[in-house]
Amino acid sequence: MERLEGMIKDRTAVIGVVGLGYVGLPLATIFASKGFTVIGADIKTDVVDKINRGESPINEPGLGEILSTVVNGKRLTATTDGAKAVRAADILFLVVQTPITKDKEPDLSNFKAAWTTVSENLSPGKLLVSESTIPPGTMKGVVAPILESSGLLAGRDFHLAYSPERAIPTRTLIEMQENGRVVGGFTDTGAELAALAYSQITSGAITKVDIETAEMVKVIENAYRDVNIAFANEIAMLCEKRGVDASQVIDLANKHPRVNIHSPGPGVGGHCIPKDPHFLLHSARECGIELKLISTARRINESMPEHILRLIKKSLHDSNKDPRTAKVSIMGIAYKGNTDDSRNSPAEPIVRGLMAEHFNVISHDPYVSRDFGGAFSNDINHVLEDSDCVVFVADHDDYRDIDLKKFKGAINPTCVVVDSRRLFDPRSFDGEMIKYVGLGR
Numbered sequence: 001m002e003r004l005e006g007m008i009k010d011r012t013a014v015i016g017v018v019g020l021g022y023v024g025l026p027l028a029t030i031f032a033s034k035g036f037t038v039i040g041a042d043i044k045t046d047v048v049d050k051i052n053r054g055e056s057p058i059n060e061p062g063l064g065e066i067l068s069t070v071v072n073g074k075r076l077t078a079t080t081d082g083a084k085a086v087r088a089a090d091i092l093f094l095v096v097q098t099p100i101t102k103d104k105e106p107d108l109s110n111f112k113a114a115w116t117t118v119s120e121n122l123s124p125g126k127l128l129v130s131e132s133t134i135p136p137g138t139m140k141g142v143v144a145p146i147l148e149s150s151g152l153l154a155g156r157d158f159h160l161a162y163s164p165e166r167a168i169p170t171r172t173l174i175e176m177q178e179n180g181r182v183v184g185g186f187t188d189t190g191a192e193l194a195a196l197a198y199s200q201i202t203s204g205a206i207t208k209v210d211i212e213t214a215e216m217v218k219v220i221e222n223a224y225r226d227v228n229i230a231f232a233n234e235i236a237m238l239c240e241k242r243g244v245d246a247s248q249v250i251d252l253a254n255k256h257p258r259v260n261i262h263s264p265g266p267g268v269g270g271h272c273i274p275k276d277p278h279f280l281l282h283s284a285r286e287c288g289i290e291l292k293l294i295s296t297a298r299r300i301n302e303s304m305p306e307h308i309l310r311l312i313k314k315s316l317h318d319s320n321k322d323p324r325t326a327k328v329s330i331m332g333i334a335y336k337g338n339t340d341d342s343r344n345s346p347a348e349p350i351v352r353g354l355m356a357e358h359f360n361v362i363s364h365d366p367y368v369s370r371d372f373g374g375a376f377s378n379d380i381n382h383v384l385e386d387s388d389c390v391v392f393v394a395d396h397d398d399y400r401d402i403d404l405k406k407f408k409g410a411i412n413p414t415c416v417v418v419d420s421r422r423l424f425d426p427r428s429f430d431g432e433m434i435k436y437v438g439l440g441r
């Protein structure tokens, strides 16, 4: 304990980070920027090569600059050799993806494989911390047995902790250094050492708890957000029917000092909220309990792309557009604004649904260069040209600033704008031929 404590305090401890994605790379970069020597491991050669050139493989504000400084200063190196990173590290953070299967069960295959590499290369005295989101009970029930197959005992020969990540993409660097953290220890010493390590990078309050409490905290945080969004989506659908504006209703309700309703939208994407509630549902099933509110919220949010599809088709029909020839422009492939992350993006079922009905679909995104079918272009003029229906799916700031009237010459003057994120003031379309349809009004 004293040896690691001293090495954390004087920043001579070598930090290993396994998994250099949206969470792992910023974490590794921040530790390196605080003076630690960091070795990061990832199985993707292109990711490792890019990092070693000082270039960020992800679009995260501010990351590229700090990364190039710490790589050039030899504070951070990346490798595809996970064993090497494990052997070199005094403190190891594991941050690999933990998705769900097609049947919506936890898919811990990457997570278990990564811990197996750790186990095979483990030596006494290290602190091992998981940041990957997992079903409650996984650290004790899955990770500890994998690690102890090395012959070393958790809590006696090495320290083990779990600390969920709360940073939000596009603000990751700020939040990782300011957010409070929950740190769960396999033992009290594990929690204390992990808390000391995190206190080197964040000014936020750090709370030490047992390991399963920390696992539970993470999944309920995201299940809470999912339920709140589902509530907003139900209100939006009711408001549409009653001719009331849900955005206004929610804004006004939020003026109540104890109300905080999230915004309705086209569905919930990204790597976290769509799957973390399923970890909780899995955990409940293991205990023979059904979590009806959480599973209903998931179903509501999963049905939102269908609702947007209905809005698109109804708007085209009401404007007498022929669905066989109508050009539909999808604005935003990313799952939310200002990110290049398109995992579980609601744009995917929307595009695929339109393609299945043979619409002429073209997609645009300023940060993502992939499509979910149909045509794709980064050229906004080309995407908007002669469009019959422009559907705003991601809330990129670039879109908020668009003056659609500026594109008047290019856009079909009788086009319909379907705004699933309520980016625009409906009044700005008053007196225009362009028709405006906003989710929840």
Ligand SMILES: NC(=O)c1ccc[n+]([C@@H]2O[C@H](COP(=O)([O-])OP(=O)(O)OC[C@H]3O[C@@H](n4cnc5c(N)ncnc54)[C@H](O)[C@@H]3O)[C@@H](O)[C@H]2O)c1
Binding pocket: 018, 019, 020, 021, 022, 023, 024, 041, 042, 043, 044, 047, 082, 095, 096, 097, 098, 110, 111, 113, 114, 117, 131, 132, 133, 134, 164, 165, 166, 167, 168, 169, 271, 272
């Ligand atoms: N993205 C977020 O905003 C966020 C926020 C909080 C928590 N989380 C959680 O953090 C974890 C990581 O999420 P992410 O978005 O960074 O995922 P990611 O897919 O961006 O990154 C994971 C990385 O791990 C690598 N990897 C997989 N197996 C490996 C192995 N055996 N050895 C080395 N590298 C390996 C992958 O190649 C990938 O680059 C997940 O459990 C997620 O739920 C994510």
